[in-house]
Amino acid sequence: MSVTSPDLQPGGAQLLERTYAVQREIRKAHRVMAFQQIVDQEGSATRAKIARNTGLNPSTVSTILKELIDDGLVLDGEQAESTGGKPATTLKVDRSVHGILTVTVRPRRFRAALFTLGGEVESTESREFDRNVAPEDLVHFVSTFISNTERKIGVVGLQVPGAQDEGTVLESVQLDWHNVPLAYLIEAATGVPTFVVNDADAEAMVEGAYHPNAAATLYFVHMGGGLGAAIVSRGLLLSGLSGRAGEIGHVRVDYEASEPACLCGVAGCLESVASMRAMLGPAYSEELTSDEISALAADPSAVERLEAGAVALARALRLICAALDIQQVVLGGDAPRLGSAFLAAVQKELNANPAMAARTPSVVYAHPPREAFGVAQYALNRAFGVQWSFNR
The missing domain is CATH 1.10.10.10 (Winged helix-like DNA-binding domain superfamily/Winged helix DNA-binding domain)
Incomplete structure (x- = not known):
């Protein structure tokens, strides 16, 4: 045959x-x-x-x-x-050939950091603007940086506030950018693979580097002017189909609220109750120092709002942690400035009303931030498949 x-x-x-x-x-x-x-x-x-x-x-x-x-x-x-x-x-x-270029984007500032493949920061560069930045400003900044460096840039990582999906900034309220194909624009101008990550996910990547081999899944919550979240497993993001897995900031938690207190338009969303601005009042800004934020948290006028925020956050966490079998919640952003009392209040609410047949997660504050490390880690993994770790 x-x-x-x-x-x-x-x-x-x-x-x-x-x-x-x-x-x-x-x-x-x-x-x-x-x-x-x-x-x-x-x-x-x-x-x-x-x-x-x-x-x-x-x-x-x-x-x-x-x-x-x-x-x-x-x-x-x-x-x-x-x-x-x-x-x-x-x-x-080999630290001598490829570099990882990261750029942290803010409304009026770009901050670039050039990493080696070993995770060391080789150089940094900033540019300030007297107006809100536009996508073409970023394209020019990245293109100029790459053309002026002798190192071969193997990958570009961009950290941008707001929602993004596979390199497209869907919506950034801070930047006033909507549906911007940012990765495509940078790649077209430079020929270098480019990946985009939002602030919460970048910060979660830093935390993930402390737990690269942990079998448990972490739930990371970034608390600032807004409230973002991310799921981390074995040091890497679980982003979901649309890149928004774990986001609970605009889920309604206060059903007695009748008027929206958030730009999302949902009355009683979690961000309107448990973000730093919601709990500390209009005096809060992400530009404040650690001491200034701690002083706002210690003000007697903030006590009730902090208690309400802790309860609302714990109730939202209970649902997602029970659904995903999450054993640890990490609060980042400016949350550590709230001190041990806020952390204890969140844990107390979780312990007081546990979900049946589910383990109650522990709640901790994030490790100290490492500038640009999260976006560099994200770019490294997307381009080369590997990841750095702090605990190996």
Whole structure:
């Protein structure tokens, strides 16, 4: 019996293409696994260790590492300590070729930071405006930065306030930008892969770097002038189909409210009760210092609003944590300036009314912020598939 080649059978060409596509994805996954081993164990990773830890064939590991070295991502390092035979050569991240350019966008300011692939900040640059910035201003700023640097920019990460979906800024009230295809505009002007992340997600990525291997899923809440949220698992965002997974800021929690107190137009939304501005009053601004925010929180006139905000936040958290089996909630943004009393009030409400058959999550404040690290981590992962960690 003769067997014809797949491309001569009905549907054979499509089957062959699917097979090739699967093989490409497998090879890509193996490449990421090997690269992540070097990021995790820089200076001690060897070819033999990578093969042992990943289960990959040693010859496959050697082929992948040659590609990573040729691509300027990895370097041979020092010789490892001998265990009796010829000392193995260690591997490390190549910091000399690719750079990660991040830009934090604010209504009248751009703040750029150039990261190495090892996570170090190599340089920073800012530009102030006497008017609100426009998308074309950002395109010019990024293009000029890239043309003026000697380093090869491997990826651009943009941190923008507001909602975004796969590189398009859907709506940013602060910037007054709507449906701006930001990643496309930057890529068209520079030829560099570009990714966009909002403030809450960028801050959540910082927190995720403290828990890269944690089996538990974290729920991160950014508290400032608004209220944003993100879901983090094993150090990475779970963004959902539209990039808005976990967002509860404009879910209604106060059904007695009759007039909207938020730009969303929903009366009694969580942001109108539990954002920093809602709890501390109109004197609050994200431009205030830590001491100034703490002083507002200590003002007796804010006590009732803080109590109401803590209860509303806890009730909203109870629902989402029960649905997603979340074990820890992290409050970031300016929330840590509220002190231990607010944190205790949120935890007390969660403990007092637990959801049946669900574990009550613990609530903690976020680690100290690291400027631009979150957006750099996001860009690194989207472009190269790996992630940095603070606790390895």
